[in-house]
Amino acid sequence: MFRALVLSACLIGIVLGLAMTAMQAVGVTPILLAAEQYEVSHGPQAVAGAHHDHGHAGQAGHHHDETAWAPADGTERLFYTAVSNILAGIGFAAILLVVMNQLHERGRLMMTAGRGLMMGGLCYLVVFVAPSLGLPPEIPGAAATALESRQLWWLATVILAAAGLGLLILARGWQRGLGGLLLLAPYAWVPAHEGPLFSHPDPQAVAALTELHHSFIWASGLTNLAFWLLAGLLSVIALQRLTGIAQGHEEARD
């Protein structure tokens, strides 16, 4: 079972990662690159002293350690993004496959394409919508609170949303109320940034970044929706094969 599930997750991850890379190249990456333009040129100081080394460790908000390795823009960056997308796809698919398999074993999930899309949609709500309600999708250059607290909040929110949504759908009676509570709990405290989102000194740049930010929310929202619907569908297909439903059908037809 371990081998079969991991192998399926890898295959699904490759398809998901490549699809994600294609969608990103169209909708998401251009926005990230445009936002990074404002990030690198750090406003008037950088324009005035163009030959100045960017040693701005004290800059508020976002800053990259420029001595660290980073893939070069272009093909190399695309390659590493594709690899990371595939790995993320494998990771998500592995967990989704086990959850769906468990639900199927307990008779709570039929392995049909429609149910696969539904599971994908629920994953979209849990992994994208739930954390985005507190911490909206971010573009480079946006100010934010300490990374660790946001990562912890993200993780807690996704786990609570999964548990809460699961209880709401599967449980009965008072346990449903508990599910609703779990869903809402993370928003009691959100590590959101206080004050303006973009601290760029040029108001024109701030306007441009704000617009980029809005289109990024749309782009990432749609990309993630497609990613998860595809993940749910592919997981159903994989589990049909693993549990022999598809083979049974084929034999019955023959």
Added chain:
Amino acid sequence: MSATPVSSSSRISRSGSRIASAYQQGAVVLFGALILYAVGFLPMNAAHNAAHDTRHSLVFPCH
């Protein structure tokens, strides 16, 4: 009544295989979680830079 009689030994082996399967599926979840940690959360600079666009697209907290 309509249930087919199941010998106790096969019942034991079935519950044993169910536990083994539960362990294996737990291991699959762990495998997925470790990969996601590496892609989405690893604080190393090189890991962040390589997975930068993925982290932003999947709205993992970044920077």
